[in-house]
Amino acid sequence: MLGRTANGLFWMFRYLERAENTARLLDAGLRMSLTRDLVTAEEEWRSVIQTAGQRPAYETYNETYTGVQAWNFILRDPKNPMSVRAMLENVRTNARVARNAISGEVWESVNESWMQIESALAKPVGQGQLGDVLGMVRRAGTLVHGALGDSMLRDAGFHFARAGMFVERTDSTARILDIKYYLLLPSLSYVGSSLDAGQWDTVLRSVSGDRAFRWLNAGNIDAKGIVEFLTLDARFPRSIAFCQSALRDELAALARLHRNEGRSNELMRQADMRLTDKTVDDVFDVGLHQFLVDTMNTNAAIAEAIAEDYRFHA
Structure with missing residues (x-):
């Protein structure tokens, strides 16, 4: 196998795992913030940003840690190169690099999940939509891992x-x-x-x-x-x-x-x-x-x- 293809597969699944983990982190942060007062809720979102390793980038563009700012920065902000959207785009890019080494089922699960999530992240995500979006990200991981295990x-x-x-x-x-x-x-x-x-x-x-x-x-x-x-x-x-x-x-x-x-x-x-x-x-x-x-x-x-x-x- 070419090193370039091996690298594509390795990083395809690193980015997929990272996106899933970030979705879980956001979901846990949302649950905690909803049970806290405004000040403590901001501290919860600060800890989520820090855990995701994105605090310096976040504070370059934001002065406060409201939930809607935090989760939109992590999910979709074009100024954030490590947003979930960017991670999933990297998953798809690496899947294309390794296209000859993955099954049709793996490619379809990646491509279809990407199109669905890209559409959902085309505009800012409100609190009412956040759970659905995070569910999409987690399901994308489940679909791709399932296709990998069942068809490769x-x-x-x-x-x-x-x-x-x-x-x-x-x-x-x-x-x-x-x-x-x-x-x-x-x-x-x-x-x-x-x-x-x-x-x-x-x-x-x-x-x-x-x-x-x-x-x-x-x-x-x-x-x-x-x-x-x-x-x-x-x-x-x-x-x-x-x-x-x-x-x-x-x-x-x-x-x-x-x-x-x-x-x-x-x-x-x-x-x-x-x-x-x-x-x-x-x-x-x-x-x-x-x-x-x-x-x-x-x-x-x-x-x-x-x-x-x-x-x-x-």
């Missing part, structure tokens, strides 16, 4: 696509947890309060983990338990442990197909060793922030190594 050969293209998805998902979960710890709570005095419980519930909703966590924990919202669930519980498909395990399998499959292991496989083994037999107490002993920063840095290094190993830019 388990060849190199399939594994590059899945590798991109798990690289992006690992980064997203780590970033959301890290931002929670440092930005969502306005004061340490809130720890253990109803606001604190609400913020942790927002974290779970941001990764679609609220129902699974409650089912496993009899409905209790516990910060330490949530950290363990999102970092080390390999049963949850958006936990760091699950994503790293899945990424390891995709890289191993690529190595077998190419009959050669690269630097990405070695970095993946090192990442596995750091998680092996680790407990949530070990995570807090190291420091949650440091653990998450190390995870994000390692994940970025693996992504760079994949590009080098398979000559994405050759």
Whole structure:
């Protein structure tokens, strides 16, 4: 497979995952803001913008953090190169680059979803339309992933696509947890309060983990338990442990197909060793922030190594 095609598949699914994650984050932010007073609601939207990594760009054009400003900037603002609309356009562009390596079903799900969402984002989104738009974005991800799983050969293209998805998902979960710890709570005095419980519930909703966590924990919202669930519980498909395990399998499959292991496989083994037999107490002993920063840095290094190993830019 040409490096350009492999790169297109890898980034097609990174952008798709990023768009889905952003939609979930917006949905959780909306739920929280509707239960707060005006001042606290603006802080919620500030944290959403920060978690999405878009605060500097947002503050270049906006002085306040009202909901309608925040979600339209993230969803559709042409001045925002990382808007959901821009991400999905990148999904479609990369799908066209890799058109000869994807099935007709994958292309149709990408193209039809893009046309529907582009139409919905042609004008500013009001609060009444926000839920429908976010649902469209999430369904686009579901359709494309379903088409990938049901219609693609388990060849190199399939594994590059899945590798991109798990690289992006690992980064997203780590970033959301890290931002929670440092930005969502306005004061340490809130720890253990109803606001604190609400913020942790927002974290779970941001990764679609609220129902699974409650089912496993009899409905209790516990910060330490949530950290363990999102970092080390390999049963949850958006936990760091699950994503790293899945990424390891995709890289191993690529190595077998190419009959050669690269630097990405070695970095993946090192990442596995750091998680092996680790407990949530070990995570807090190291420091949650440091653990998450190390995870994000390692994940970025693996992504760079994949590009080098398979000559994405050759």
